Amino acid sequence: MAGVWILADNHDQILELLAAGRSLADDIGMGLHLLLWDREEKSGEYFSYGADEIILLPALADGQPLSVYIPLIAEEAAREKPEVFLIGGSNRCKELAARIATRLETGLCSECTAFHFNQDLKRLEMERMIYGGVGVQTVASTSKPQMATIPPRTFSPGSPLEGREGKTREITGALETPVRVLEKKAKSKEQVNIREAKVVVCVGRGLENEEDLQLARELAEVLGGEVACTRPIAEELHWLPEETYIGLSGQVIKPHLYIGIGVSGQIQHTVGIRDAKTVIAINRDENAAIFEVADYGIIGDLYEVVPQLTRAIKEKVKS
Amino acid sequence: MPRIITCFKWVVDQADIRVVPGTDELSLDRVGYRISEYDRNCLEEGARLKEQYGGEVVGLTVGIPGAKKSIKDALSRGPEKAYFVTDPSFSNLEPGQTAAIMAAAISSQIEYDLIICGEGSGDLYAQQVGPRLAEMLGIPCAVFVNKIEIKEKEAIVECKVEDGVEVLALPLPALITVLPDINTPRVPGLKDTLAAGKKPVEEITLQDLNKSFDPYLETLNVRATSMERTCEKMDAGSEGIAKMVAVLTKAGVIS
Ligand SMILES: Cc1cc2nc3c(=O)[nH]c(=O)nc-3n(C[C@H](O)[C@H](O)[C@H](O)COP(=O)(O)OP(=O)(O)OC[C@H]3O[C@@H](n4cnc5c(N)ncnc54)[C@H](O)[C@@H]3O)c2cc1C
Ligand SMILES: Nc1ncnc2c1ncn2[C@@H]1O[C@H](COP(=O)(O)O)[C@@H](O)[C@H]1O
Numbered sequence: 001m002a003g004v005w006i007l008a009d010n011h012d013q014i015l016e017l018l019a020a021g022r023s024l025a026d027d028i029g030m031g032l033h034l035l036l037w038d039r040e041e042k043s044g045e046y047f048s049y050g051a052d053e054i055i056l057l058p059a060l061a062d063g064q065p066l067s068v069y070i071p072l073i074a075e076e077a078a079r080e081k082p083e084v085f086l087i088g089g090s091n092r093c094k095e096l097a098a099r100i101a102t103r104l105e106t107g108l109c110s111e112c113t114a115f116h117f118n119q120d121l122k123r124l125e126m127e128r129m130i131y132g133g134v135g136v137q138t139v140a141s142t143s144k145p146q147m148a149t150i151p152p153r154t155f156s157p158g159s160p161l162e163g164r165e166g167k168t169r170e171i172t173g174a175l176e177t178p179v180r181v182l183e184k185k186a187k188s189k190e191q192v193n194i195r196e197a198k199v200v201v202c203v204g205r206g207l208e209n210e211e212d213l214q215l216a217r218e219l220a221e222v223l224g225g226e227v228a229c230t231r232p233i234a235e236e237l238h239w240l241p242e243e244t245y246i247g248l249s250g251q252v253i254k255p256h257l258y259i260g261i262g263v264s265g266q267i268q269h270t271v272g273i274r275d276a277k278t279v280i281a282i283n284r285d286e287n288a289a290i291f292e293v294a295d296y297g298i299i300g301d302l303y304e305v306v307p308q309l310t311r312a313i314k315e316k317v318k319s
Numbered sequence: 320m321p322r323i324i325t326c327f328k329w330v331v332d333q334a335d336i337r338v339v340p341g342t343d344e345l346s347l348d349r350v351g352y353r354i355s356e357y358d359r360n361c362l363e364e365g366a367r368l369k370e371q372y373g374g375e376v377v378g379l380t381v382g383i384p385g386a387k388k389s390i391k392d393a394l395s396r397g398p399e400k401a402y403f404v405t406d407p408s409f410s411n412l413e414p415g416q417t418a419a420i421m422a423a424a425i426s427s428q429i430e431y432d433l434i435i436c437g438e439g440s441g442d443l444y445a446q447q448v449g450p451r452l453a454e455m456l457g458i459p460c461a462v463f464v465n466k467i468e469i470k471e472k473e474a475i476v477e478c479k480v481e482d483g484v485e486v487l488a489l490p491l492p493a494l495i496t497v498l499p500d501i502n503t504p505r506v507p508g509l510k511d512t513l514a515a516g517k518k519p520v521e522e523i524t525l526q527d528l529n530k531s532f533d534p535y536l537e538t539l540n541v542r543a544t545s546m547e548r549t550c551e552k553m554d555a556g557s558e559g560i561a562k563m564v565a566v567l568t569k570a571g572v573i574s
Pocket of ligand 2: 358
């Protein structure tokens, strides 16, 4: 039956993949099939967003991880032979994708940021970053399905089409895995949205103490912006929430203005600010890599420069 | 007493990659190589678990003959022995191939209870080799882990997921991929480096594996990404600050 298959573990990404999958399915001239395990009444909505079919998986039993679906999905794919299989790039789904691809003996383009269906060669040409972001690699799969994981927010969700319908098909099978989920610790959702912010003040390891975040907060405040950070600040020091770190494995942002303070500017970080309109850096090391990707840089100690800058902006605003 | 395999990759230092002037091609002519950044956390975790639970820890890498340079460095970070799976054709392997080669090498001669991989490699960052390897070996796996405990014949791990943490119990043998924040890698001292030189290295060749490993992904091209910026530097001091305020005003962020 072939077709384009999609799978994601959250609603927003399902909508994104439906939009991307729909236009791809039309290009290839095939149907769009959504794998789903959530039994809430969202199927109608997913049909209106473009799904031709929902393939409903059995419900998870208590303590079963998502990876329990791997054999079932792989068997179904081996039978139905999808042409393309796109999977959302959440942590759990990345594992699923790699293991399903292994079972199907096919390739997987991880963190695919753009793709294009080559009509002449009848193949999907997929782009991804390589060398930390120094290059973009275009790959094609030599076997099928042609698989990719798609990072969140790569595509915009489409708009629903009233009255569009599809059918649902349930698949059954035993769900067995030796792995048990002992506990799920939900994290408190902090309401920071650095992706929407026009101005982002980003702190790096140049900051000596957690309290010094105040310097960045004050600067962000006079500019009406948000405070973001580099990966080690969020993941090693845990000074700021994980949603606020920028880069290859974090957020990609497009603000009007980015100000990096005490950020060295390693490529894995700066790929996240490629589309910022203006980039400013404050670093005491004149050879710091951040200066090469900044429009304006101040060479100096952030503990002197940042308070001065904040004060000067305040005065300017007043005048 | 777990027998642990820690997997590390020898990768180009991306800071040395240059763009060929006037083109969007990358030049890898004068690049240095090093152990993939996050594989240092992987090696460290192996060493840490051995200190805590006993057992033994070995290192495993797949690469071209030149990747041999990585081995002494890796051995100075904990493993007692290294397995070096090598062939001149092992350059630019795609993750599906790498995992298949590792699976073949492990099945042919390495006994283990636990395999540890990094979250992702510094060059490809595909985050695939770990889960693919687990699938090929038919063992359970946990990914994006930032805490490991071993209890009896199980590993209890904390996996980072988008909405929090999932604690999993995996029966051994199992494979775990670790996040960089799981530990702080040690800086090997002179003693570690000297000791590393005396540790055994087992070479496994393509002939030994007696199999071929075809890629599933074909690279069509690699282009340089670029970021066009003004790159104007100024000194700290009132002049610099005044200039910056002017820049900010022009950018329309202060009014
Ligand atoms: C596969 C992979 C993925 C990664 N993904 C990401 C990612 O998504 N995001 C990310 O951020 N990183 C990522 N990294 C890590 C990245 O390579 C860098 O290690 C990290 O970004 C460095 O963070 P930093 O700039 O805060 O710290 P450092 O590199 O330690 O830089 C600190 C800087 O502060 C300056 N400084 C110190 N004191 C002062 C002072 N008083 N005044 C002014 N300046 C001062 C120093 O000169 C230095 O340049 C990734 C790495 C790998 C290998
Ligand atoms: N050539 C290799 N040799 C040994 N281990 C590897 C190799 N390639 C990848 N790995 C391991 O797999 C992890 C993930 O790699 P990747 O899938 O390329 O992102 C790395 O952090 C290593 O632990």
